[in-house]
Amino acid sequence: MDFHVKDLSLAEQGKNRIEWAEIDMPVLRKEIRERFIKEKPLKGIRIAACLHVTTETANLMRTLKEGGAEVYLCASNPLSTQDDVAAALVKYYDIPVFAIKGEDEDTYYSHIRELLKRKPHITMDDGADLISTLHKEYPELTSEVIGGTEETTTGVIRLKAMAKDGALKYPVIAVNEALTKHLFDNRYGTGQSTIDGILRATNRLISGSVFVVAGYGWCGKGVAMRARGMGAEVIVTEVDPIKALEARMDGFRVMPMIEAAKVGDIFCTVTGNINVIREEHFRVMKDGAIISNSGHFNVEIDIPALERMAVKKRKVREFVEEYTLQDGRRIYLLAEGRLVNLSAAEGHPASVMDMSFANQALSAEYIVKEGKNLKPDVYVVPGHIDRRVAELKLKAMGIAIDELTPEQVEYLNSWEMGT
Structure with a gap:
Protein backbone atom coordinates (compact mmCIF):
# COMPACT_ATOMS: atom_id res chain seq x y z
CA MET A 1 0.00 0.00 0.00
CA HIS A 182 -23.94 24.42 9.75
CA LEU A 183 -26.41 24.97 12.59
CA PHE A 184 -24.37 22.69 14.85
CA ASP A 185 -20.87 22.01 13.47
CA ASN A 186 -20.26 25.63 12.46
CA ARG A 187 -21.80 27.19 15.54
CA TYR A 188 -21.09 24.83 18.42
CA GLY A 189 -18.08 23.02 16.94
CA THR A 190 -16.23 26.09 15.66
CA GLY A 191 -17.22 28.09 18.73
CA GLN A 192 -15.74 25.63 21.21
CA SER A 193 -12.74 24.47 19.19
CA THR A 194 -11.65 28.02 18.27
CA ILE A 195 -11.58 29.10 21.89
CA ASP A 196 -9.78 25.84 22.68
CA GLY A 197 -7.13 26.58 20.05
CA ILE A 198 -6.55 30.13 21.27
CA LEU A 199 -6.24 28.94 24.86
CA ARG A 200 -3.81 26.12 24.01
CA ALA A 201 -1.67 28.46 21.92
CA THR A 202 -1.54 31.34 24.40
CA ASN A 203 -2.76 30.23 27.86
CA ARG A 204 -4.18 33.75 28.17
CA LEU A 205 -7.19 34.65 30.31
CA ILE A 206 -10.13 35.47 28.06
CA SER A 207 -12.28 36.83 30.86
CA GLY A 208 -12.01 40.62 31.01
CA SER A 209 -10.48 40.90 27.53
CA VAL A 210 -11.88 42.63 24.46
CA PHE A 211 -12.47 39.87 21.91
CA VAL A 212 -13.05 40.89 18.29
CA VAL A 213 -14.88 38.46 15.98
CA ALA A 214 -14.71 39.28 12.26
CA GLY A 215 -17.78 37.81 10.57
CA TYR A 216 -21.14 36.85 12.03
CA GLY A 217 -22.08 33.80 10.01
CA TRP A 218 -22.73 30.55 11.85
CA CYS A 219 -19.05 30.17 12.74
CA GLY A 220 -18.81 33.77 13.94
CA LYS A 221 -21.94 33.34 16.03
CA GLY A 222 -20.39 30.33 17.73
CA VAL A 223 -17.08 32.05 18.46
CA ALA A 224 -18.79 35.21 19.75
CA MET A 225 -21.12 33.17 21.97
CA ARG A 226 -18.29 31.15 23.50
CA ALA A 227 -16.02 34.18 23.99
CA ARG A 228 -18.82 35.96 25.84
CA GLY A 229 -19.38 32.82 27.89
CA MET A 230 -15.71 32.97 28.93
CA GLY A 231 -16.23 36.52 30.22
CA ALA A 232 -14.92 38.58 27.31
CA GLU A 233 -16.37 41.82 26.02
CA VAL A 234 -17.16 40.84 22.43
CA ILE A 235 -17.07 43.12 19.39
CA VAL A 236 -18.36 41.92 16.02
CA THR A 237 -17.27 43.36 12.67
CA GLU A 238 -19.37 42.75 9.55
CA VAL A 239 -19.97 43.87 5.97
CA ASP A 240 -23.52 42.48 5.80
CA PRO A 241 -26.07 44.90 7.36
CA ILE A 242 -28.48 42.10 8.26
CA LYS A 243 -25.82 40.05 10.06
CA ALA A 244 -24.51 43.20 11.75
CA LEU A 245 -28.02 43.99 12.98
CA GLU A 246 -28.43 40.43 14.21
CA ALA A 247 -25.14 40.65 16.14
CA ARG A 248 -26.30 43.86 17.80
CA MET A 249 -29.66 42.33 18.68
CA ASP A 250 -27.78 39.38 20.17
CA GLY A 251 -26.12 41.85 22.54
CA PHE A 252 -22.71 42.37 20.92
CA ARG A 253 -21.03 45.65 20.06
CA VAL A 254 -20.74 46.18 16.31
CA MET A 255 -18.25 48.51 14.62
CA PRO A 256 -15.84 48.70 11.65
CA MET A 257 -12.59 46.78 11.99
CA ILE A 258 -10.56 50.01 11.96
CA GLU A 259 -12.28 51.01 15.22
CA ALA A 260 -12.22 47.53 16.74
CA ALA A 261 -8.51 47.27 15.97
CA LYS A 262 -7.79 50.11 18.39
CA VAL A 263 -9.38 48.41 21.41
CA GLY A 264 -9.18 44.65 20.78
CA ASP A 265 -7.00 42.30 22.83
CA ILE A 266 -7.77 39.12 20.88
CA PHE A 267 -8.94 38.95 17.25
CA CYS A 268 -10.39 36.02 15.32
CA THR A 269 -11.46 36.05 11.67
CA VAL A 270 -14.20 33.71 10.42
CA THR A 271 -15.33 35.28 7.14
CA GLY A 272 -14.01 33.15 4.26
CA ASN A 273 -12.64 36.30 2.61
CA ILE A 274 -9.16 37.78 2.12
CA ASN A 275 -7.33 40.52 4.03
CA VAL A 276 -9.98 41.10 6.68
CA ILE A 277 -7.24 42.25 9.06
CA ARG A 278 -4.64 44.25 7.13
CA GLU A 279 -2.01 46.98 7.32
CA GLU A 280 -4.23 49.87 8.42
CA HIS A 281 -5.49 47.70 11.27
CA PHE A 282 -2.02 46.58 12.37
CA ARG A 283 -0.99 50.24 12.55
CA VAL A 284 -3.52 51.05 15.29
CA MET A 285 -3.49 47.82 17.32
CA LYS A 286 -2.47 47.80 20.96
CA ASP A 287 0.87 46.41 22.03
CA GLY A 288 0.36 42.70 22.66
CA ALA A 289 -2.66 42.23 20.43
CA ILE A 290 -3.30 38.58 19.54
CA ILE A 291 -4.60 37.79 16.05
CA SER A 292 -5.97 34.46 14.86
CA ASN A 293 -8.08 32.93 12.12
CA SER A 294 -10.64 30.13 12.15
CA GLY A 295 -11.61 30.38 8.48
CA HIS A 296 -10.43 27.62 6.19
CA PHE A 297 -7.52 29.35 4.43
CA ASN A 298 -4.72 31.51 5.84
CA VAL A 299 -5.73 34.54 3.76
CA GLU A 300 -8.04 36.37 6.14
CA ILE A 301 -5.09 38.03 7.88
CA ASP A 302 -2.74 39.96 5.57
CA ILE A 303 0.39 38.20 6.77
CA PRO A 304 2.64 39.59 3.99
CA ALA A 305 1.78 43.13 5.15
CA LEU A 306 2.62 42.19 8.74
CA GLU A 307 5.93 40.72 7.56
CA ARG A 308 6.77 43.96 5.73
CA MET A 309 5.91 46.12 8.73
CA ALA A 310 7.87 44.07 11.27
CA VAL A 311 11.46 44.90 12.16
CA LYS A 312 11.77 41.71 14.19
CA LYS A 313 10.07 38.35 14.27
CA ARG A 314 10.46 35.43 16.65
CA LYS A 315 8.63 32.32 17.76
CA VAL A 316 7.72 32.64 21.44
CA ARG A 317 5.51 29.55 21.83
CA GLU A 318 4.74 26.55 19.65
CA PHE A 319 1.91 28.29 17.82
CA VAL A 320 2.73 31.92 18.58
CA GLU A 321 4.88 34.23 16.44
CA GLU A 322 5.79 37.67 17.76
CA TYR A 323 6.05 40.53 15.24
CA THR A 324 7.74 43.66 16.59
CA LEU A 325 6.86 46.80 14.69
CA GLN A 326 9.08 49.86 14.20
CA ASP A 327 7.53 51.72 17.14
CA GLY A 328 8.13 48.76 19.47
CA ARG A 329 4.56 47.44 19.53
CA ARG A 330 4.24 43.66 19.40
CA ILE A 331 1.55 41.73 17.55
CA TYR A 332 1.15 38.01 18.10
CA LEU A 333 0.01 35.79 15.22
CA LEU A 334 -1.36 32.36 16.10
CA ALA A 335 -0.81 29.18 14.06
CA GLU A 336 0.67 31.02 11.05
CA GLY A 337 -2.77 32.46 10.38
CA ARG A 338 -4.18 29.02 9.60
CA LEU A 339 -7.34 27.76 11.28
CA VAL A 340 -6.42 27.95 14.91
CA ASN A 341 -8.94 25.36 16.07
CA LEU A 342 -7.26 22.57 14.12
CA SER A 343 -3.68 23.84 14.05
CA ALA A 344 -3.30 24.58 17.76
CA ALA A 345 -6.03 22.25 19.05
CA GLU A 346 -7.89 19.12 17.91
CA GLY A 347 -10.77 20.64 15.97
CA MET A 397 -29.20 10.96 22.67
CA GLY A 398 -32.27 9.19 24.06
CA ILE A 399 -34.57 12.08 23.16
CA ALA A 400 -38.12 11.56 21.90
CA ILE A 401 -40.24 14.26 20.25
CA ASP A 402 -43.89 14.68 19.37
CA GLU A 403 -45.49 13.71 16.06
CA LEU A 404 -48.26 15.55 14.26
CA THR A 405 -51.70 14.07 14.72
CA PRO A 406 -53.76 13.33 11.58
CA GLU A 407 -55.93 16.33 12.49
CA GLN A 408 -52.86 18.59 12.68
CA VAL A 409 -51.57 17.34 9.33
CA GLU A 410 -54.94 18.07 7.75
CA TYR A 411 -55.00 21.57 9.28
CA LEU A 412 -51.52 22.43 8.00
CA ASN A 413 -52.41 21.25 4.51
CA SER A 414 -55.72 23.10 4.35
CA TRP A 415 -56.45 26.67 3.31
CA GLU A 416 -60.14 26.52 4.22
CA MET A 417 -60.10 25.91 8.00
CA GLY A 418 -58.58 29.24 9.11
CA THR A 419 -59.82 30.59 12.44
Whole structure:
Protein backbone atom coordinates (compact mmCIF):
# COMPACT_ATOMS: atom_id res chain seq x y z
CA MET A 1 0.00 0.00 0.00
CA ASP A 2 1.36 3.40 -1.01
CA PHE A 3 1.15 6.10 1.68
CA HIS A 4 3.06 9.04 3.15
CA VAL A 5 2.78 9.69 6.88
CA LYS A 6 5.21 10.99 9.48
CA ASP A 7 5.83 7.92 11.64
CA LEU A 8 4.04 4.55 11.74
CA SER A 9 5.24 4.02 15.32
CA LEU A 10 2.59 6.57 16.36
CA ALA A 11 -0.17 4.25 15.15
CA GLU A 12 -1.17 2.69 18.47
CA GLN A 13 -1.65 6.08 20.07
CA GLY A 14 -3.72 7.14 17.08
CA LYS A 15 -5.86 4.00 17.24
CA ASN A 16 -6.68 4.66 20.88
CA ARG A 17 -7.73 8.23 20.06
CA ILE A 18 -9.83 7.10 17.09
CA GLU A 19 -11.65 4.64 19.34
CA TRP A 20 -12.17 7.36 21.96
CA ALA A 21 -13.77 9.66 19.38
CA GLU A 22 -15.90 6.80 18.07
CA ILE A 23 -17.66 6.52 21.43
CA ASP A 24 -19.17 9.98 20.89
CA MET A 25 -20.19 9.33 17.27
CA PRO A 26 -23.17 6.97 17.64
CA VAL A 27 -24.95 8.00 14.43
CA LEU A 28 -21.95 7.25 12.24
CA ARG A 29 -20.78 4.25 14.29
CA LYS A 30 -24.02 2.43 14.85
CA GLU A 31 -26.84 3.71 12.69
CA ILE A 32 -24.86 4.14 9.46
CA ARG A 33 -21.80 1.88 9.66
CA GLU A 34 -23.73 -1.19 10.75
CA ARG A 35 -26.08 -0.78 7.77
CA PHE A 36 -23.16 -0.11 5.42
CA ILE A 37 -21.49 -3.34 6.55
CA LYS A 38 -24.60 -5.31 5.59
CA GLU A 39 -25.61 -3.49 2.40
CA LYS A 40 -22.23 -2.39 0.92
CA PRO A 41 -23.80 0.61 -0.91
CA LEU A 42 -20.37 1.92 -1.97
CA LYS A 43 -19.00 -1.34 -3.36
CA GLY A 44 -16.58 -0.75 -6.23
CA ILE A 45 -16.44 3.01 -5.67
CA ARG A 46 -13.11 4.84 -5.33
CA ILE A 47 -13.33 7.83 -2.97
CA ALA A 48 -10.64 10.52 -2.77
CA ALA A 49 -11.06 12.55 0.42
CA CYS A 50 -9.18 15.80 1.05
CA LEU A 51 -10.20 16.45 4.66
CA HIS A 52 -8.66 17.39 7.99
CA VAL A 53 -6.93 14.22 9.16
CA THR A 54 -8.41 13.94 12.64
CA THR A 55 -9.87 11.21 14.83
CA GLU A 56 -13.37 12.09 13.64
CA THR A 57 -12.37 11.95 9.97
CA ALA A 58 -10.78 8.56 10.65
CA ASN A 59 -14.16 7.22 11.72
CA LEU A 60 -15.76 8.56 8.55
CA MET A 61 -13.08 6.82 6.46
CA ARG A 62 -13.70 3.56 8.32
CA THR A 63 -17.43 3.84 7.65
CA LEU A 64 -16.94 4.50 3.93
CA LYS A 65 -14.58 1.53 3.68
CA GLU A 66 -17.03 -0.72 5.52
CA GLY A 67 -19.58 0.39 2.93
CA GLY A 68 -17.43 -1.20 0.23
CA ALA A 69 -15.51 1.85 -0.97
CA GLU A 70 -11.83 2.01 -1.84
CA VAL A 71 -10.80 5.04 0.22
CA TYR A 72 -7.83 7.41 -0.09
CA LEU A 73 -7.20 10.33 2.27
CA CYS A 74 -5.01 13.45 2.23
CA ALA A 75 -4.95 16.61 4.34
CA SER A 76 -7.03 19.66 3.49
CA ASN A 77 -4.72 21.92 5.50
CA PRO A 78 -0.95 21.62 6.12
CA LEU A 79 -1.28 22.18 9.87
CA SER A 80 -4.42 20.24 10.76
CA THR A 81 -3.11 16.68 10.41
CA GLN A 82 -2.90 14.52 13.53
CA ASP A 83 0.13 12.37 12.70
CA ASP A 84 -0.82 9.53 15.05
CA VAL A 85 -4.25 9.27 13.40
CA ALA A 86 -2.69 9.17 9.93
CA ALA A 87 -0.38 6.37 11.05
CA ALA A 88 -3.23 4.39 12.62
CA LEU A 89 -5.35 4.57 9.47
CA VAL A 90 -2.48 3.09 7.48
CA LYS A 91 -1.37 0.44 9.95
CA TYR A 92 -4.62 -0.76 11.51
CA TYR A 93 -7.30 0.07 8.95
CA ASP A 94 -5.43 -0.36 5.64
CA ILE A 95 -6.46 3.07 4.39
CA PRO A 96 -3.81 4.91 2.31
CA VAL A 97 -3.12 8.33 3.83
CA PHE A 98 -0.96 11.12 2.43
CA ALA A 99 -0.63 13.72 5.19
CA ILE A 100 2.04 15.08 7.52
CA LYS A 101 1.46 17.89 10.00
CA GLY A 102 3.47 20.95 8.96
CA GLU A 103 4.02 19.80 5.37
CA ASP A 104 5.08 22.53 2.95
CA GLU A 105 2.91 23.68 0.06
CA ASP A 106 4.66 21.51 -2.52
CA THR A 107 4.17 18.39 -0.40
CA TYR A 108 0.56 19.38 0.28
CA TYR A 109 -0.29 19.50 -3.41
CA SER A 110 1.77 16.41 -4.19
CA HIS A 111 -0.46 14.55 -1.73
CA ILE A 112 -3.57 15.82 -3.49
CA ARG A 113 -2.14 14.61 -6.79
CA GLU A 114 -1.46 11.17 -5.29
CA LEU A 115 -5.19 10.84 -4.63
CA LEU A 116 -6.17 12.03 -8.07
CA LYS A 117 -3.89 9.45 -9.68
CA ARG A 118 -6.26 6.84 -8.20
CA LYS A 119 -8.98 8.07 -10.61
CA PRO A 120 -11.72 8.61 -8.02
CA HIS A 121 -15.43 8.16 -8.65
CA ILE A 122 -16.31 10.47 -5.73
CA THR A 123 -14.36 13.42 -4.33
CA MET A 124 -14.74 14.69 -0.76
CA ASP A 125 -13.43 18.18 -0.14
CA ASP A 126 -12.81 20.50 2.78
CA GLY A 127 -12.03 23.77 1.02
CA ALA A 128 -12.25 22.62 -2.64
CA ASP A 129 -8.49 22.22 -3.24
CA LEU A 130 -8.98 18.64 -4.42
CA ILE A 131 -11.70 19.44 -6.92
CA SER A 132 -9.98 22.60 -8.20
CA THR A 133 -6.71 20.70 -8.73
CA LEU A 134 -8.62 17.94 -10.51
CA HIS A 135 -10.25 20.42 -12.87
CA LYS A 136 -7.04 22.36 -13.53
CA GLU A 137 -4.48 19.55 -13.83
CA TYR A 138 -6.46 16.38 -14.59
CA PRO A 139 -9.48 17.54 -16.64
CA GLU A 140 -9.54 14.23 -18.48
CA LEU A 141 -10.48 12.47 -15.22
CA THR A 142 -13.61 14.52 -14.56
CA SER A 143 -15.65 12.27 -16.86
CA GLU A 144 -15.03 9.36 -14.49
CA VAL A 145 -16.30 11.24 -11.43
CA ILE A 146 -19.91 10.61 -10.46
CA GLY A 147 -20.02 13.48 -7.99
CA GLY A 148 -18.43 15.11 -4.97
CA THR A 149 -19.11 16.61 -1.57
CA GLU A 150 -17.87 19.82 0.06
CA GLU A 151 -17.67 20.37 3.81
CA THR A 152 -16.86 24.07 4.24
CA THR A 153 -18.35 27.52 3.63
CA THR A 154 -15.15 28.55 1.85
CA GLY A 155 -15.27 25.54 -0.44
CA VAL A 156 -18.93 26.04 -1.29
CA ILE A 157 -18.20 29.64 -2.28
CA ARG A 158 -15.44 28.45 -4.62
CA LEU A 159 -17.59 25.71 -6.14
CA LYS A 160 -20.54 28.03 -6.74
CA ALA A 161 -18.15 30.35 -8.58
CA MET A 162 -16.99 27.40 -10.70
CA ALA A 163 -20.59 26.44 -11.45
CA LYS A 164 -21.48 30.04 -12.35
CA ASP A 165 -18.55 30.18 -14.80
CA GLY A 166 -19.51 26.84 -16.32
CA ALA A 167 -16.22 25.32 -15.14
CA LEU A 168 -17.68 22.67 -12.82
CA LYS A 169 -17.77 19.33 -14.62
CA TYR A 170 -19.74 17.17 -12.18
CA PRO A 171 -22.35 17.60 -9.41
CA VAL A 172 -21.27 18.42 -5.88
CA ILE A 173 -23.32 18.08 -2.70
CA ALA A 174 -22.74 21.05 -0.38
CA VAL A 175 -22.64 19.17 2.92
CA ASN A 176 -21.88 22.51 4.60
CA GLU A 177 -25.39 23.68 3.69
CA ALA A 178 -27.13 20.87 5.57
CA LEU A 179 -28.99 22.25 8.59
CA THR A 180 -27.55 19.44 10.73
CA LYS A 181 -24.11 20.64 9.65
CA HIS A 182 -23.94 24.42 9.75
CA LEU A 183 -26.41 24.97 12.59
CA PHE A 184 -24.37 22.69 14.85
CA ASP A 185 -20.87 22.01 13.47
CA ASN A 186 -20.26 25.63 12.46
CA ARG A 187 -21.80 27.19 15.54
CA TYR A 188 -21.09 24.83 18.42
CA GLY A 189 -18.08 23.02 16.94
CA THR A 190 -16.23 26.09 15.66
CA GLY A 191 -17.22 28.09 18.73
CA GLN A 192 -15.74 25.63 21.21
CA SER A 193 -12.74 24.47 19.19
CA THR A 194 -11.65 28.02 18.27
CA ILE A 195 -11.58 29.10 21.89
CA ASP A 196 -9.78 25.84 22.68
CA GLY A 197 -7.13 26.58 20.05
CA ILE A 198 -6.55 30.13 21.27
CA LEU A 199 -6.24 28.94 24.86
CA ARG A 200 -3.81 26.12 24.01
CA ALA A 201 -1.67 28.46 21.92
CA THR A 202 -1.54 31.34 24.40
CA ASN A 203 -2.76 30.23 27.86
CA ARG A 204 -4.18 33.75 28.17
CA LEU A 205 -7.19 34.65 30.31
CA ILE A 206 -10.13 35.47 28.06
CA SER A 207 -12.28 36.83 30.86
CA GLY A 208 -12.01 40.62 31.01
CA SER A 209 -10.48 40.90 27.53
CA VAL A 210 -11.88 42.63 24.46
CA PHE A 211 -12.47 39.87 21.91
CA VAL A 212 -13.05 40.89 18.29
CA VAL A 213 -14.88 38.46 15.98
CA ALA A 214 -14.71 39.28 12.26
CA GLY A 215 -17.78 37.81 10.57
CA TYR A 216 -21.14 36.85 12.03
CA GLY A 217 -22.08 33.80 10.01
CA TRP A 218 -22.73 30.55 11.85
CA CYS A 219 -19.05 30.17 12.74
CA GLY A 220 -18.81 33.77 13.94
CA LYS A 221 -21.94 33.34 16.03
CA GLY A 222 -20.39 30.33 17.73
CA VAL A 223 -17.08 32.05 18.46
CA ALA A 224 -18.79 35.21 19.75
CA MET A 225 -21.12 33.17 21.97
CA ARG A 226 -18.29 31.15 23.50
CA ALA A 227 -16.02 34.18 23.99
CA ARG A 228 -18.82 35.96 25.84
CA GLY A 229 -19.38 32.82 27.89
CA MET A 230 -15.71 32.97 28.93
CA GLY A 231 -16.23 36.52 30.22
CA ALA A 232 -14.92 38.58 27.31
CA GLU A 233 -16.37 41.82 26.02
CA VAL A 234 -17.16 40.84 22.43
CA ILE A 235 -17.07 43.12 19.39
CA VAL A 236 -18.36 41.92 16.02
CA THR A 237 -17.27 43.36 12.67
CA GLU A 238 -19.37 42.75 9.55
CA VAL A 239 -19.97 43.87 5.97
CA ASP A 240 -23.52 42.48 5.80
CA PRO A 241 -26.07 44.90 7.36
CA ILE A 242 -28.48 42.10 8.26
CA LYS A 243 -25.82 40.05 10.06
CA ALA A 244 -24.51 43.20 11.75
CA LEU A 245 -28.02 43.99 12.98
CA GLU A 246 -28.43 40.43 14.21
CA ALA A 247 -25.14 40.65 16.14
CA ARG A 248 -26.30 43.86 17.80
CA MET A 249 -29.66 42.33 18.68
CA ASP A 250 -27.78 39.38 20.17
CA GLY A 251 -26.12 41.85 22.54
CA PHE A 252 -22.71 42.37 20.92
CA ARG A 253 -21.03 45.65 20.06
CA VAL A 254 -20.74 46.18 16.31
CA MET A 255 -18.25 48.51 14.62
CA PRO A 256 -15.84 48.70 11.65
CA MET A 257 -12.59 46.78 11.99
CA ILE A 258 -10.56 50.01 11.96
CA GLU A 259 -12.28 51.01 15.22
CA ALA A 260 -12.22 47.53 16.74
CA ALA A 261 -8.51 47.27 15.97
CA LYS A 262 -7.79 50.11 18.39
CA VAL A 263 -9.38 48.41 21.41
CA GLY A 264 -9.18 44.65 20.78
CA ASP A 265 -7.00 42.30 22.83
CA ILE A 266 -7.77 39.12 20.88
CA PHE A 267 -8.94 38.95 17.25
CA CYS A 268 -10.39 36.02 15.32
CA THR A 269 -11.46 36.05 11.67
CA VAL A 270 -14.20 33.71 10.42
CA THR A 271 -15.33 35.28 7.14
CA GLY A 272 -14.01 33.15 4.26
CA ASN A 273 -12.64 36.30 2.61
CA ILE A 274 -9.16 37.78 2.12
CA ASN A 275 -7.33 40.52 4.03
CA VAL A 276 -9.98 41.10 6.68
CA ILE A 277 -7.24 42.25 9.06
CA ARG A 278 -4.64 44.25 7.13
CA GLU A 279 -2.01 46.98 7.32
CA GLU A 280 -4.23 49.87 8.42
CA HIS A 281 -5.49 47.70 11.27
CA PHE A 282 -2.02 46.58 12.37
CA ARG A 283 -0.99 50.24 12.55
CA VAL A 284 -3.52 51.05 15.29
CA MET A 285 -3.49 47.82 17.32
CA LYS A 286 -2.47 47.80 20.96
CA ASP A 287 0.87 46.41 22.03
CA GLY A 288 0.36 42.70 22.66
CA ALA A 289 -2.66 42.23 20.43
CA ILE A 290 -3.30 38.58 19.54
CA ILE A 291 -4.60 37.79 16.05
CA SER A 292 -5.97 34.46 14.86
CA ASN A 293 -8.08 32.93 12.12
CA SER A 294 -10.64 30.13 12.15
CA GLY A 295 -11.61 30.38 8.48
CA HIS A 296 -10.43 27.62 6.19
CA PHE A 297 -7.52 29.35 4.43
CA ASN A 298 -4.72 31.51 5.84
CA VAL A 299 -5.73 34.54 3.76
CA GLU A 300 -8.04 36.37 6.14
CA ILE A 301 -5.09 38.03 7.88
CA ASP A 302 -2.74 39.96 5.57
CA ILE A 303 0.39 38.20 6.77
CA PRO A 304 2.64 39.59 3.99
CA ALA A 305 1.78 43.13 5.15
CA LEU A 306 2.62 42.19 8.74
CA GLU A 307 5.93 40.72 7.56
CA ARG A 308 6.77 43.96 5.73
CA MET A 309 5.91 46.12 8.73
CA ALA A 310 7.87 44.07 11.27
CA VAL A 311 11.46 44.90 12.16
CA LYS A 312 11.77 41.71 14.19
CA LYS A 313 10.07 38.35 14.27
CA ARG A 314 10.46 35.43 16.65
CA LYS A 315 8.63 32.32 17.76
CA VAL A 316 7.72 32.64 21.44
CA ARG A 317 5.51 29.55 21.83
CA GLU A 318 4.74 26.55 19.65
CA PHE A 319 1.91 28.29 17.82
CA VAL A 320 2.73 31.92 18.58
CA GLU A 321 4.88 34.23 16.44
CA GLU A 322 5.79 37.67 17.76
CA TYR A 323 6.05 40.53 15.24
CA THR A 324 7.74 43.66 16.59
CA LEU A 325 6.86 46.80 14.69
CA GLN A 326 9.08 49.86 14.20
CA ASP A 327 7.53 51.72 17.14
CA GLY A 328 8.13 48.76 19.47
CA ARG A 329 4.56 47.44 19.53
CA ARG A 330 4.24 43.66 19.40
CA ILE A 331 1.55 41.73 17.55
CA TYR A 332 1.15 38.01 18.10
CA LEU A 333 0.01 35.79 15.22
CA LEU A 334 -1.36 32.36 16.10
CA ALA A 335 -0.81 29.18 14.06
CA GLU A 336 0.67 31.02 11.05
CA GLY A 337 -2.77 32.46 10.38
CA ARG A 338 -4.18 29.02 9.60
CA LEU A 339 -7.34 27.76 11.28
CA VAL A 340 -6.42 27.95 14.91
CA ASN A 341 -8.94 25.36 16.07
CA LEU A 342 -7.26 22.57 14.12
CA SER A 343 -3.68 23.84 14.05
CA ALA A 344 -3.30 24.58 17.76
CA ALA A 345 -6.03 22.25 19.05
CA GLU A 346 -7.89 19.12 17.91
CA GLY A 347 -10.77 20.64 15.97
CA HIS A 348 -14.44 20.05 16.63
CA PRO A 349 -15.58 17.60 19.32
CA ALA A 350 -16.60 14.18 18.01
CA SER A 351 -20.24 14.60 19.03
CA VAL A 352 -20.87 17.45 16.59
CA MET A 353 -18.77 15.88 13.81
CA ASP A 354 -20.99 12.83 14.16
CA MET A 355 -23.73 14.77 12.36
CA SER A 356 -21.46 16.37 9.77
CA PHE A 357 -19.86 13.08 8.80
CA ALA A 358 -23.20 11.28 8.84
CA ASN A 359 -24.19 13.77 6.15
CA GLN A 360 -20.97 12.99 4.27
CA ALA A 361 -21.54 9.23 4.36
CA LEU A 362 -25.19 9.44 3.35
CA SER A 363 -24.40 12.01 0.63
CA ALA A 364 -21.82 9.63 -0.82
CA GLU A 365 -24.48 6.91 -0.90
CA TYR A 366 -26.88 9.35 -2.57
CA ILE A 367 -24.29 10.25 -5.22
CA VAL A 368 -23.83 6.59 -6.11
CA LYS A 369 -27.58 6.22 -6.56
CA GLU A 370 -28.47 9.56 -8.15
CA GLY A 371 -25.23 11.20 -9.32
CA LYS A 372 -25.68 10.26 -12.97
CA ASN A 373 -29.06 12.02 -12.99
CA LEU A 374 -27.64 15.32 -11.69
CA LYS A 375 -26.22 18.08 -13.87
CA PRO A 376 -22.87 19.70 -12.97
CA ASP A 377 -23.87 22.13 -10.23
CA VAL A 378 -23.77 22.64 -6.46
CA TYR A 379 -26.66 20.98 -4.62
CA VAL A 380 -27.88 21.15 -1.04
CA VAL A 381 -28.05 17.93 0.92
CA PRO A 382 -31.44 16.35 0.16
CA GLY A 383 -33.94 17.20 2.87
CA HIS A 384 -34.70 13.59 3.72
CA ILE A 385 -31.01 12.99 4.51
CA ASP A 386 -30.78 16.11 6.69
CA ARG A 387 -33.92 15.15 8.58
CA ARG A 388 -32.78 11.53 8.97
CA VAL A 389 -29.48 12.64 10.51
CA ALA A 390 -31.38 14.77 13.04
CA GLU A 391 -33.69 11.88 13.86
CA LEU A 392 -30.78 9.49 14.35
CA LYS A 393 -28.92 12.00 16.54
CA LEU A 394 -31.96 12.49 18.78
CA LYS A 395 -32.40 8.72 19.00
CA ALA A 396 -28.76 8.29 19.99
CA MET A 397 -29.20 10.96 22.67
CA GLY A 398 -32.27 9.19 24.06
CA ILE A 399 -34.57 12.08 23.16
CA ALA A 400 -38.12 11.56 21.90
CA ILE A 401 -40.24 14.26 20.25
CA ASP A 402 -43.89 14.68 19.37
CA GLU A 403 -45.49 13.71 16.06
CA LEU A 404 -48.26 15.55 14.26
CA THR A 405 -51.70 14.07 14.72
CA PRO A 406 -53.76 13.33 11.58
CA GLU A 407 -55.93 16.33 12.49
CA GLN A 408 -52.86 18.59 12.68
CA VAL A 409 -51.57 17.34 9.33
CA GLU A 410 -54.94 18.07 7.75
CA TYR A 411 -55.00 21.57 9.28
CA LEU A 412 -51.52 22.43 8.00
CA ASN A 413 -52.41 21.25 4.51
CA SER A 414 -55.72 23.10 4.35
CA TRP A 415 -56.45 26.67 3.31
CA GLU A 416 -60.14 26.52 4.22
CA MET A 417 -60.10 25.91 8.00
CA GLY A 418 -58.58 29.24 9.11
CA THR A 419 -59.82 30.59 12.44
